[in-house]
Amino acid sequence: MNILHRYTRSALLKNRTRTFVTIIGIVLSMALLTAVIEGAYSGQQFLINSEIARSGNWHVAFYGPTEEDIAIIKADPDFVSGETVHEPGSAYETTYRVITKWHDNDNVTDFTYRVLDKISTRSFSIHGTLLMFYGSFGSSTYMSALYGFAAILMGLVAFGSISLIYNSFSISVSERTRQFGILKSIGATNAQIRGAVLYEALILAAIGIPLGLIVGCAGIGITLFCLRDAFAGFMSLGADSGAQIGLVLHPGYLAIAAAVCLVTTLIAAWIPAARAMHVAPMAAIRQQGDVKVTARDVKTSKLTEKLFGFEGSLAAKNFRRNRKGYRATVVSLFMSVVLFISASSFCAYLTDTVDMANSSDSGADLVFWDSRNERDDPEGLLKALTVEGITEGYYADRDGLSVIISPDQAGDSLKSSFIWADLTDDDGSAELTADIAFIQDSFFDALCRKNGIDPAPFYTQPMALVNNEGLFRQYESDGTYRYITLRYFRSFPAEVETLDYDYSGAEEGGENFVPAQVRRTLTVAGELKEIPMGLTRQGFLMAAPYSMMSSIVSGQPSATYFFFKASDHNGAAERMKDVLKSLDLPSGRLQDLMAQKESIRMLVTVVNVFAYGFIILISLIALANVFNTISTSIALRERELAVLLSVGMGHRSFMRMMNYECLIYGFKGLLWGIPVSVLVTFLIYQAAGNVGERGFYLPVHSVLIAVGSVFLVVFLTMLYSTSKLRKRSLVESIKNENL
């Protein structure tokens, strides 16, 4: 057994903390790499499986092919398999679906056109969505953004892990420079010493990489398992689709990740070793190579001394003497701060977006729409659908109606808005399109009473209520938008002219049919302070009783909407589906909005989990880095610190000096970290673009946590290291030549 190898192993065992921290670094790096790669791959597989579950596993579909066509297709070298399907209701009798040996758009397209040249049918369709999930983006920026994002993540992980592992080895080597010097002085060659360092790297990698692989796979596997319902919900597949997200291992990718980690470790071990090799043995023993400071390096201003005393200026000098080492620590802190605050901002703005989208609708849990055609018993259907678990329900027909508002009727905010400017006629009035809901009479009465209005007049003349605070999206020139509120009417009642078209002669009229313009008057009697569920504040909403429909609009809208609130939306949805089936109505038209909202919320949670989980892991790497650097710099300065104590530096003075060093680390990290975080948050705000009146903001609590953590980490490390120092006696430290 090589003596140097034995020496390396004993050195590793002796310095347990350093070894442990380095292994943790390797494990974390490998785990993160694994998690990101496996997460992306499993996600991709899930998307592919979902798409296959949704619309079948095929690359190209040929519509209405003849038998010869199919034979020609089969003969093509790129053909793998095909099946004939019959889609009832489609324009073609048969469809032939083909799987090719390619997974990318270009090659599949080549195959398609090559085949088309030879076959008789000219109708085809390429399964772009599926191919996109395989990785061929074509013109899809969405997927490429996603993969780009994963690539950035991996870059960050690589950066963080390289810096940690490099740091560990760098320190371990500089600690052992003296031993290397002694070894060289008794005849060890450079190659042998390099061998010792690489041997160390291999041992640590052999422990760390497999562990990291297991931890990474386990972590991402568990996460995906816990979130499988959320993902399924997001794809709106329901329980009967069969596609669930799960961990899919790809040995090839994992091997690449392990190789990357190994190479990183070896390089990280090599560089400091190479540096130590160039020092002459004697110099190494005397450790003269260590502190090559120049006067300029350690120059501190008089202000430092005045403000922070002698201890402060000593701390500042100490900070400057080993620029490279300290820079690595500061960069780690900086990175953690930026990542943490950015992730926080990202999650905050994302939640805002979701909340915004959710708040503009007023809370119906289930919606069903029925096309009118022959059925004309909305009351009966409503009763049938009011199953156990439903707390409230009503139906309404919705139609569009042009409403002409004169300038003296219009509210100020409306008149000064871009909408008014666009829609004004010569006489100064604007023609707006209203979305009028004809609400089930009994529900309408209740609605009136809730708004403090007498419903009786609404049944004797054309009369409607209006949502007088409409939400509009105002788009800026850069494509972002924000929500504005407009008041339509200045006062009530307001009598307006309405305009719509009568299509009742369409079938008989044929090609030359021109719908007749119908003008009516409508009294807008009052405001809807509370919007009935299912309807939205967005746009120009009006409401009138169901039975008054024919006096206000021409013709009948094509669909009736049924809105429900539920105490148990899952159970109610199931029962309603049964009712619909028994009535021979399509159950696909029943929408469980509650479920959709839940799944969006779940998705946001998922993103939060991933973002924070990732950040915490990266922060752990940074923490280990910081711990490594600080504790080693203190250990290396043991003798010097002992001298200070022996010359008469008091304990309080000493701690003050160390605390100042901590502060410098912390401040430097934050000095760069906070401004960059603000910048990144601003970029996120721009990208989000839709956060109503809130404008740009910084998640303050995250900033505070970041600042607090930075200082906490640095101080704790300092405390731990100096406590180790104090355990040794002063004399030992000063006289000990084995440092």
Next chain:
Amino acid sequence: MELIKVENLTKTYGQGENQVRALDGVSFSVQKGEFVAIIGPSGSGKSTLLHILGAVDRPTSGKVFLDGTDVFAANEEELAIFRRRQVGLIYQFYNLIPVLNVVENMTLPVSLDRRPINQKRLDELIGNLGLRGKEKALPNQLSGGQQQRVSIGRALMNAPAVVLADEPTGNLDSKNSREIVELLRQSNLKYGQTTIIITHDENIALQADRIIAIEDGRITRDEKVGRPRA
């Protein structure tokens, strides 16, 4: 007058079978203005004695009195002050702070004491120590002999009650050694600086007023030396 009184000083390390008695009931006293050399073989306990005198180490039992005060009756903070003001320690391996220049290293005890620097004394010391022109140099820009001079300067700057030197010439060539010892002698003669120096070198020991020999933690010889006064 009696400056230092050492009473029954004992220092033991370790436990049981492995216990080492570095000092075993050592007692002696030193007069103000004396130049004492302590000699003895390796492991005899001389360094331990010096460190206890400098309050850098605590005795297991026994007392040390400086100017009548029981040194080790003080707490940690007071001991730190004691080290700053009353003691000047010089080591074999210079032990300068690498990030401070010559002047800053020399005035380190004074800075730690937050007292104003006696520029006249500083200037005189720099002259006497032959460091003129090197005031702003950092330790890594100085030779071994120069670094040791800075060490001496640091020890003398506060005009301590006693200067303790632990093999100060151990790392130097003969020319530098002679010069260093000469400096210590001068400081002793001119300023009456009480000095205790540990050495292996008989020649250097003979430069002192008094030689104390220690062996296995006990004083075996304590005699005045007649030597030519310049």
